[in-house]
Amino acid sequence: GAGVSQSPSNKVTEKGKDVELRCDPISGHTALYWYRQSLGQGLEFLIYFQGNSAPDKSGLPSDRFSAERTGGSVSTLTIQRTQQEDSAVYLCASSLVITDTQYFGPGTRLTVL
């Protein structure tokens, strides 16, 4: 079946602009996660959603970052007033339930000029 998809695959933006990154999880997966992969910080957790529960936002690096998940499916990660240090690959993953294996999308490479 279809895997996790993310769009866009690449995004170049100017410092100070807002960006939205989209994730389509595997159909039927109730848990959705966002991670960030950067040269300086490696792979780090940002936020996850599990069903209708309140999301775990403990990994968001600043209040410029936010995410929502509509209808228990698609998720959007929004970064406001982007900074150069936000440049990274943003990875989305989903799992059937919170304790199950996470499957990753191809990522969105964000470059902030």
Next chain:
Amino acid sequence: AQSVAQPEDQVNVAEGNPLTVKCTYSVSGNPYLFWYVQYPNRGLQFLLKYITGDNLVKGSYGFEAEFNKSQTSFHLKKPSALVSDSALYFCATAHNTDKLIFGTGTRLQVFP
């Protein structure tokens, strides 16, 4: 705090030889351990996981990993390396079975 360590930034091995990519963990309670592989410009692909049960876990593409509680290790192994195995490998643990905490990654280079 939960963590995993990958002590080698890079591992080089000749094709056909056995390979080992090392991972040690530091977790409280029962460890949930994972290996993922990342090919260039691709997302992470799941290889295998240890939750409970047999210490030797078999996964995709002929990889396996051995959970060793006394040494707090979860090394990834393959009996015969292929050039196509060259990639970046990440060990991870799941915090309270939810979010993944990753190691720094080990680049595997298999030479023909």
